[in-house]
Amino acid sequence: MYLSFRSAVVAAMGDALSALDFPTDDLGIERPPEDVPAVLASSVAYRLADVAGAPPPEIAADLAAEIDPDVYAYLEDVETRGPYVNFLPSDRYFDETLEAAQADDYGTLPDTGESVVVEHTSANPTGPVHVGRARNPIVGDALARVLEYAGNDVERHYYVNDAGRQIAVFTWAYETFEESALPEPERDSPEYEMVRYYRKGNDYLEEASESDREAAEEAIQAILQGLEEGDEETYERVSEVVDTVLGGMCGTLGRLPAEFDEFVKETRFMRDGSTDDVVDRLKDLDAAVFEDDAWQLDLPDFEKNLVFLRSDGTSLYTTRDLAHHEWKFDNFDRAVTVLGEDHKLQADQLSATLDLLGHDTDRLQQVFYSWVNLPEGGMSTREGTGVDLDDLLDEAIDRARDEVENRLEDRQRSDDLDSDDVERIAHQVGIGAVRYDVVAKQPTKGITFEWERALDFEAQSAPYVQYVHARCCGIIEEGRGAGQEVPDAVDADALTTAAERDLLREIARFPAVIEQAADELRPHVVATYTRDLAEAFNVFYRECPVLDADGETRPARLALVAAARTTIANSLDVLGVAAPESM
Incomplete structure (x- = not known):
């Protein structure tokens, strides 16, 4: 409407x-x-x-x-x-809004017929997912959800860097060091067990004698060369490491949740010949130059040339990513990539090169994000001193559990919810608080994650919006217990107060918010909307009794509560945040 x-x-x-x-x-x-x-x-x-x-x-x-x-x-x-x-x-506007918002799929837009691949996260499989990079899977998953609600056929891809030096170092270290020489893993999970080899390998390369380091570097280079030449044994050695670490990382990402339709490996485009094909075509470009024993592109809008083939004949990450993006263009109408701000130069060079290769780069859209920090300061994975996403999520759940239990005690409601209910709510609220606090900010602005703000039930946070959904569910359930069901059809003429009409106006905006968020690739627009909607409902709740209302007003207000419940649930779903039925 x-x-x-x-x-x-x-x-x-x-x-x-x-x-x-x-x-x-x-x-x-x-x-x-x-x-x-x-x-x-x-x-x-x-x-x-x-x-x-x-x-x-x-x-x-x-x-x-x-x-x-x-x-x-x-x-x-x-x-x-x-x-x-x-x-x-007109009254028709309000009538049709109230009716439309009763449907479970309210807010979804008609099919566009367009296929979109959303690539996000794509963190190197070298260890646990780090808090600083947590914005990528959260923003990326929310973008995919927004685009789906907007009527697109969406696939979520994780581009796996399994051909770079870091992975070669990891594979060499895994095959070189005995587990007995490693510290105990921080968690009982594959990526935490495997990262010990990666850290051990890096320490060794920094501290070893020159001769030992040269021998290690020779072994590492042999792995890189084997991948470049398509050697099956080398590929299997690397895959054992990559797949083990990636499996553990996906367990963490699944807690958010952030799930993927396909894991696209970088080596795929080396093994099928498409990287070599890209190299041949790049060499034929007028911008191609051979300098410093390497093939490069002299791109006029960039101070730094793009190296696409080393002197030893090995390709680079961007070269393989060019083949990857050509594959995307062959299989999807549009490609959206979520990247950290430190990848902007590389992404801009990739786009310029695709343009030189004759592709319509309007089909490629890139969303850049800044880092997530904790009040303690910056974080680092290489040294093993940073904060892992698992730690953040555990802490979120623990804090949410404490908050829920304190509220139950204050309100003497301990009999209403059993321990399973408390645990469910703690997970929904804790994980929701992390996701919401991250996705609610414009991606280009840095975030310092603060517990007090994220878990504040009274402020503009996930728990604040989730509580409104739970309140809607409570009203409807209480009405059902008293024999007052949400009517199948209702006339919005019975909703005459300013609070009722304001709430209806907010509910009606939801499809347009989806449209805007999808067009602009800004899921934080939906988060802003959820707060507006929650505030409008709370005004209505304070001013308009529902189950004690008279005549036609009661069923109309019940229908309005049901419409609000559906709209809040779906708007939270777009953000990947759970909508608890009780809190």
Whole structure:
């Protein structure tokens, strides 16, 4: 309904501007001021003041006078307040919103027919997932969910770096050192057991004598060369390490949850010949130069050349990633990649090179994110001194459990929830707090994760929104126990108060929020919406009794609560946050 209403407003404003001989390139449509009971407004009068030689309020009045609400669907009235033209919805708008939001799939948009591959996380399989990189799987998974809600056919891919030097070092170390020479693993999980070899290997390379280090480097180089030449035995040796570590990492990612449809290995594009094919075509480009014993691309918009083939004939990560992206273009309509800000130069060079190779790079969209830090400061994986994501999630669950138990004790509700309920809620709230706090910020802004904010039931956090969902479920369950079911059909005319209408207006916005988040690749837009929706519900809850209401008001308010429950649940689902039925 909101999208249809917006289309009507666009048509009405366009017609009014044309009738007054004003330009129609910018309609100035936006959300109205908070104290205006409209759905949309136009501030275009500001822009037209100089053109028309009249004050904005006068222009707004002239535009409103040109609009006949009866001509446009869902439009009841057009009013002005100062420079704003405000568009008020009809009763039909509220009726259809209330009905639509009863459906479990409310907020999903029609199929676009477009296939989208979302590549995210893609952390090197060298050890446990680190907190600093946790933003990638959280933002990436939320982006995939947003794009699915927006009607796209989405696949989630993890690009596995199994051909770089780090993996060669890891494989050599795993085959070289005895487990008895290693410290105890920090957790009983494959990646924690395996990372000990990786750290041992790096320490050895830094501390060994020159001759020992040269021998190690020769073994490491042999692994890299074997991969480049497609040697099956070398591939199997590397795969044993990579697959073991990756399996453990996926266990951690599954806790978020962040799951994948396919793990695409870098060596795939070496073994099938596509990397060699890319190299041959790159050499034929006018931008190709052979300098410093390596093939490079002299890209005009970059200070640094892109090396794509070393002097020993081995390819580089970006070379193989070019073949990877050509494969994406062959199999998907659009490719979205989530990357850390430290990969921006590499990503920009890759895009420029794909353009030189004749690809439509508008099909490639890249979302960059900044790091997640804890108040204690920065974190590092190489030294083994950082904070692992598992540690953060464990702490989140523990803190959430304490908060839930304290609230039960304060409210003397210990009989309402058993230990299994408390544990379920602790996981839903704890994990939800981490995801929500990360995804609610613009990806390019750094985050310092703070427990007090993330787990604050009263502030704009995941628990705050989750509690509203639980409250909706409680009202509906209480009504059901008293024989008051949510009606199959209801007339929104019974919802007349400002709080009821404001809540309905927020519910109606949800499909448009999905559309905006998908178009702009900004899932934090949905997080902002969940807070607006939760606030609107809490105002309604304070001002409008539901089960004690009279006559037709009671079933209408029950239907409104059910609509709010569905909308909150789905908006949290977009973010990958659980919607508890009790808290």
